[in-house]
Amino acid sequence: DTWNSVFNITLNAPILEITTFLVDDAYGNNNGRLDPGENADIIIMNLNAGSSDALNALADATTTSSLITINNSSFDLGTIGAGETENAVFNITVDANAQVGDVVDIDYAIAAGVYSAGYMLSLNIGMIIEDFESGDFNNYEWEFEGNGDWTIDSSEPYEGTYSAKSGSINDNQTTALTITVNVTADDEISFFKKVSSENNWDYLRFYIDGVQKGEWSGEVDWSEESFPVTAGERTFKWSYEKDGSVSSDNDCGWVDYIIFPPFAGGAAPLAVTASANPADICLGESSQLNAYAAGGNGGYTYVWNPTNGLNDPNLYNPTATPEETIVYTVTVSDGNTSISDEITVTVNPVPATVTIEQSGESLSSDATSGNQWYDSNGAITGATGQTYLPTETETFYVIVSNEFGCESEMSNELYFIYTGIIEIENGENINVFPNPFSNEFSLDYTLSKGSSVKINIYNTFGQQVAVIENNSQKTAGNHRIRFDASKLEHGVYFLHFETEEYKLVKRIIHSK
Incomplete structure (x- = not known):
């Protein structure tokens, strides 16, 4: 006889996926991108989307670009649990001669036994920003279209001092700000916009290659927009457009802080920001100076002045150990232009050594x-x-x-050497009872001759907490004092007894 049977077997296995990555340049200019001469970490997130752990996972990163150096080509991820994410971190150094707008590729792969995944990372060098802080339209090849030219405006900036404002026009007219660039890699464009117009009739519109991507009307406060951009020659246009009648509110639009995708010849003007960490030091300590350069042509050189206390005035990040408060100025050059910034390191005095x-x-x-x-x-x-x-x-x-x-x-x-009791001669004696005590104790003492007496109580920190006698004049003979200790916290104390002839310390305990 023959029997047929059907059964299911569930096999669990890891599924490796590369989800996203980010640039951590916290020790550079912290703009989230690679910049010429910068050192940064590339953090790549790896997901195990399967139902079994990925064991002995190892990540590798390689590049054929001469513009970056990967300082650690592999990263041991260990075990990536089912449904969990682990980060691979690769330290990257960007060549100081790299140009803003250059693109570098990193070939990334992860493997855990027979299971693997791969991804090609494309990273842009530098960030191309137009924030109109030059006070004009000369940083890039801007053009105007329509019935009125855009202007630089200081009344409504998103950040800094200036923004770009649409031109003054009449009904059925337009005013546009445009730029045409050769985008070198797929990326995005982002910008901040503000609108004050007749709602649903007059608009600020944004176009890429003549195709409208967004429009805004009415009272719109500063807010950010971003749109994907593919490589190639692209024309970006911001246009304020009016209908046939009625004007309302400020009747215009503003644009500020545009971040372009990488494009050929798109280097922003040379800029530098100096910093010191920490900016306040004690005499004899050191501060880490940093010059964060961006824009220009790359290939930066650095000169710090004065050189007092610097280990090397030609580094972008020298160590400063000045002997007095000082203002350091760094001058950065890209071979064509130079720019400077300054930072103050405050040197505070150190207390004298005590005895x-x-x-x-x-x-x-x-x-x-x-x-x-x-x-x-x-x-x-x-x-x-x-x-x-x-x-x-x-x-x-x-x-x-x-x-x-x-x-x-x-x-x-x-x-x-702690003794707690000092020997007393001439028959003097002191007695505290009861000891330990609860809320009060009695103190008996004998004086062989008249004397001033000081009796104080100290805690274990050496702080005086009670005064029983303060240079009181006492006659020779026996004396008794009853002391209310109810205000003292429970614990160990030291009773200091002092006459003109001697001192002693007695340990007393306030119990519950």
Whole structure:
């Protein structure tokens, strides 16, 4: 006999996908793109869309471009769990002679055993921006069309000082701002626009190669638009267009902060921003200077002045260790033009090194403020006074800080032997009872002769918390004091007893 049977087997396997990538140039000019001479990380997101873990996943990145160097050609992703994403990070250095608008390709592949995926990344060098901050239309080859020329306007900028404003026109007229460029790679164009017009009749419209991509009418505040652009010769046009009658509100449109796709000869004007991290330092410390250059022709050279405290004045990121507050100026050149910016590094004073000494059962610093007491375990919490009352045998020292957060060198070290009780001669004695105590205790003491008496209580941080006697004159003989300790927190305290002849310290405990 023959029997037929049908059954299903579910096989689980990883499915590798490359989802997206980004440029992290936080240590460059932080514009999210590669720029000439910049060092940045390319972060590539890898998704395991399958139902089984991808084991021993390894990512590789290669390029044939001479404009970038991939400093780590592989990245170990380990295990990518089912449904999870892991990032591969590759450090990239861009050649200083790269031109704004250049495009570089990176061949990226990921493999986990027999499972793999690949992707070709196309990255643009530089960001081509028109923000009209030059105060004119001379940065690029702008043209005007229609019945009125666009103008530079300072009353309604999206950012900075200036924006572009549509020309003044009448009914049934148009005013357009256009530019034609040779786009070198597929990308996008983005810009910010603002409109004040007769709603649903007069419009600000945007065109690519004569094809309308967007229109806006009425009262529209600053907002961003972006549209994909393919490589090739492209004409971008912003046109304000009126109908046959009625004008309303400001009757115009504004455009600002245009980010173009990469195009040949599209380098923005040379610009540089100087920074210092940190900009406030203590004497003897260093600050990392940086000059973030963009635009121009690339191939930047850097000169910092003055050279005081600089390890190399011709680096874009020299280390500065000045001895006084100083203004550094960096001048950047691309071979054709030069531009400068400046940054101030403030140098704050460092406190003098202090000396500490022992007086009886306490330690003192010769600094009146800013003290931090240390023992072999580090900083002692709360021990910031000029005096400190140790509670154990230890080595102590002090570091002083000032209002700028600057710290002195450590003081001399002092080895303190804790006893808690000082021997008393001539028959004097002192007794605290009960000890531990609850809300009050009695203090009995005997004086062999009349004397002034000081009795104080200190906490474990050396801070005075109570005064029992303050140079009170006492006769020879026996004395008793009852002290209300209910206001003291529970814990360990030290009672300081001092006459004209001697001092002693007694450990007392306030229990619950």
